[in-house]
Amino acid sequence: MRSSNKLTDEMAELLLKISSMLMTSGANTNRILLIMNKFTILMHVDAQLFINHKAFIISLTDKRNGDKTTIVKRLPPHVVNFSTISSLSEAGVKAQNENWKFKKLKAEIDKIEKESRHSQFIVLTSVALAGGGLDIVFGGGYYGFLAVCIGTFFGLFVKQFLHKKEFNVYLGTFMGTLVSSAIVAAIMQFFFPGINPDIAIATSVLFSVPGVPLINSFIDFMDGYFITGMVRFVHGLLFVISIAASLFIVMYLFHIQSL
Amino acid sequence: MYVDLIEKAFWAGVIGFGFAVLFNVPYRLLVAIFLTSFLAGLAKFGTLILGYNMIFAALAAASVVGFISIPISRYKFTSPFVVSIPSVIGMIPGYFGYKTLLGIMQIAMSKDSTNEVNTILSITQNAVNMFFILASLAIGVSLPWLLLRKKGIEKIKFSQSDDLL
Numbered sequence: 001m002r003s004s005n006k007l008t009d010e011m012a013e014l015l016l017k018i019s020s021m022l023m024t025s026g027a028n029t030n031r032i033l034l035i036m037n038k039f040t041i042l043m044h045v046d047a048q049l050f051i052n053h054k055a056f057i058i059s060l061t062d063k064r065n066g067d068k069t070t071i072v073k074r075l076p077p078h079v080v081n082f083s084t085i086s087s088l089s090e091a092g093v094k095a096q097n098e099n100w101k102f103k104k105l106k107a108e109i110d111k112i113e114k115e116s117r118h119s120q121f122i123v124l125t126s127v128a129l130a131g132g133g134l135d136i137v138f139g140g141g142y143y144g145f146l147a148v149c150i151g152t153f154f155g156l157f158v159k160q161f162l163h164k165k166e167f168n169v170y171l172g173t174f175m176g177t178l179v180s181s182a183i184v185a186a187i188m189q190f191f192f193p194g195i196n197p198d199i200a201i202a203t204s205v206l207f208s209v210p211g212v213p214l215i216n217s218f219i220d221f222m223d224g225y226f227i228t229g230m231v232r233f234v235h236g237l238l239f240v241i242s243i244a245a246s247l248f249i250v251m252y253l254f255h256i257q258s259l
Numbered sequence: 260m261y262v263d264l265i266e267k268a269f270w271a272g273v274i275g276f277g278f279a280v281l282f283n284v285p286y287r288l289l290v291a292i293f294l295t296s297f298l299a300g301l302a303k304f305g306t307l308i309l310g311y312n313m314i315f316a317a318l319a320a321a322s323v324v325g326f327i328s329i330p331i332s333r334y335k336f337t338s339p340f341v342v343s344i345p346s347v348i349g350m351i352p353g354y355f356g357y358k359t360l361l362g363i364m365q366i367a368m369s370k371d372s373t374n375e376v377n378t379i380l381s382i383t384q385n386a387v388n389m390f391f392i393l394a395s396l397a398i399g400v401s402l403p404w405l406l407l408r409k410k411g412i413e414k415i416k417f418s419q420s421d422d423l424l
Contacts, residue, residue, distance in 0.1 A: 026282070031340050082284045082341045089338040117283045130277020133270035134349060137300075156281075202354055209353030212282070212344060218397030222405075240353065244360035251361075258361075 007102070008067040011043050012060040014106055016073045019049065019056055021113065022088060026080040028216040029225040035085075038092035042100065053078075053231040077169065080212050087112040120160065127207050128153040131180075134206050140199035147187040147197075151204040155180025159208065170242045177205040178246035185254040201256065205247060210239035264304050271300025274349035282345055291331045295346040299324045303350065314391045321347050321399020329403050343400045350396060355389035 018039060022032045029051055040047045044064055050057040059070040091108050094100070100108070117123075131152030132145040140148070159176025163169070184204040188197035213236035220229030250256070275296025279289055303320035307313070321343075328343040335342075362382035366375050398405075 026344075027340065031338060035338075080282045082279070082282045082345070084283075086285055086288070086337040086341045089341075090336050093336070118280055123280055126277040126280035128277075130274045130281075130349070133273040133277070136270045137267050137274070137349070138354075205357070206353055207281070209351050209356070211278070211348040211351035211353070214351060214393055215344060215347070215397055215400070218393050219401055222397060222401060237356075240356040241360055243353070244357040244364065247357060248361060248364050 008045075008060060008062045008069045009071070010106075011045060011062070011102065012058050012069045012071045014102075014109060015039060015043075015045075015047060015060065016056055016058050016071055017113075018088060018109060019051070019058070020073055020075050021084050021109075023051070023053075023056070024075055024078045025082065025084040026078070026212040026216065027085050028219045028223075029228050030219070030223045031085070035089055035092050038096050039105070042095050042105070043102065051225070051228055053228065053235065079163075081117070083115055083117075084112060087115060120157075123160075124153050124156055127156050131203060131207050135200055135203040138199050138203055140203060141195065143192045143195055144188070144197075144200035144203075147184045147192070147200050148204050150187060151180040151182075151184035151200075152207050154183055155204065156207050170238050173208045173239050174242040174246050177208050177243045178249060180204045180207070181247055181250040182253070185250050185256070189254060197254075197256070198258075201247070201250065205243045208239065208243055210236035213239070260308065264301065264308065267304045268297050268300030271303070271349055272297035275299070275346045278348040279345035282348075284341060284345060285337075288331075288335055288337060288342060291335060292342060292345050295324050295327050295331065295342060296349065298327060299346050299350070313388065314395050317350055317352075317392045318395035318399050320350060321396045322402050323399075325400045325402045325404075328400075329407075339403070347396050347400060350392070352389040352392040355385040355392070359385040359389060 015036065019032055019036055022035060027035070032051065033049070036047070036049065044062070046061040046063060048059040053075070055072060055074050057070065057072045059068070061068050088109075091105075091112065095105055095108070128149040132149040135144045135148040136142070155176045155178075158179045159172050162172035162175055167175075181201050181204045184200050185197060188195060188200055213232045217229045217232035217236060220226070220232060251258075272293045273296075276289055276293045279292040284292060299320040302323040303316045306316040306319045311319075324343050324346045325339075328339040328346070331342050332339040359382050362378050362385065365378050366372065366382075369375050369378075
């Protein structure tokens with residue numbers, strides 16, 4: 001169904017853009033609907049939305065003139081970006097309070113879409129320290145901390161490099177965790193042979209654990225969105241399988257019996 | 260004991276901070292996420308020291324995060340979700356997840372399956388732990404939303420006539 005009114009189409013496209021930005025940035029289904037709700041009230045439209053992991057369908061009715069439109073949008077690859085969620089959430093509140101016009105809202109959404117990410121070096125260093133922290137929390141000690149920091153730094157670098165080259169995400173995760181766990185196993189075996197490497201190796205891959213899809217899947221289940229929850233869970237499970245496969249290879253190569 | 264608890268909680272804060280940077284959380288929220296993760300670490304490891312199991316500890320820590328993230332999100336003009344998820348991400352039971360899969364791979368590679376009873380038990384235990392810890396984290400993080408919203412099981416309506424989905 002196509003509308004004769006260009007504005008209704010534009011509003012539907014903008015709403016789809018907002019919802020797809022939220023979905024690909026890692027928002028759960030309820031959060032997407034809450035934020036979208038603010039924008040639909042502002043635009044004076046009734047919206048029916050079908051949410052899927054790979055595509056969205058929106059059916060819009062303009063309350064002022066009765067125009068209707070239905071649009072489908074395929075989603076780009078998912079990359080967790082909480083800055084986008086935070087900015088969209090803030091924009092929704094501001095737009096409602098200050099009663100923004102459509103043009104201003106569109107300009108703001110375009111601006112949010114172009115927001116940059118933190119620099120790669122800062123990300124790699126912070127995640128390396130977080131990986132080392134996980135080793136300490138699991139009781140791996142400070143030698144393990146050092147090994148995990150180095151392994152995580154390079155493992156995440158490889159994962160990000162493969163992501164930029166548009167490799168399959170699960171393959172990227174497999175390669176990233178293979179590099180990180182192999183580096184940690186090698187450091188522990190050559191420099192600290194008296195220390196049990198199990199905890200260090202097990203924590204060296206935790207930077208790739210799909211925390212956001214897994215936790216979102218359970219939040220979706222609790223809110224009654226079973227299909228999206230199930231899709232997110234399977235997506236997370238495939239990451240876990242990739243990690244397990246890389247660990248299996250490293251354990252085989254370094255003759256480690258169990259973790 | 261207390262030094263050990265503080266040390267682990269500090270590293271829990273570092274983990275939350277690191278994952279927040281990975282998830283591209285705005286700079287203005289990073290200190291708040293460090294603090295929420297630190298408090299979550301105190302709750303989790305404190306609960307474990309008191310003798311409770313991992314699942315209950317995860318629920319306690321995630322509930323602390325869930326409740327703290329509400330005032331922080333109001334103060335910092337953001338969604339509570341942006342504060343709470345990086346703070347609990349270090350508690351995601353990834354370790355149990357890949358231990359389960361490594362066990363399955365071990366059975367697949369085994370030549371004599373009669374000796375794999377312990378492996379099957381270990382797979383079951385790890386999978387159950389993973390499932391319940393994930394559920395605890397999700398419940399804990401959503402607890403304020405579940406308890407404090409106005410209309411119980413509230414339905415979000417876009418349309419005046421019908422429910423959304």
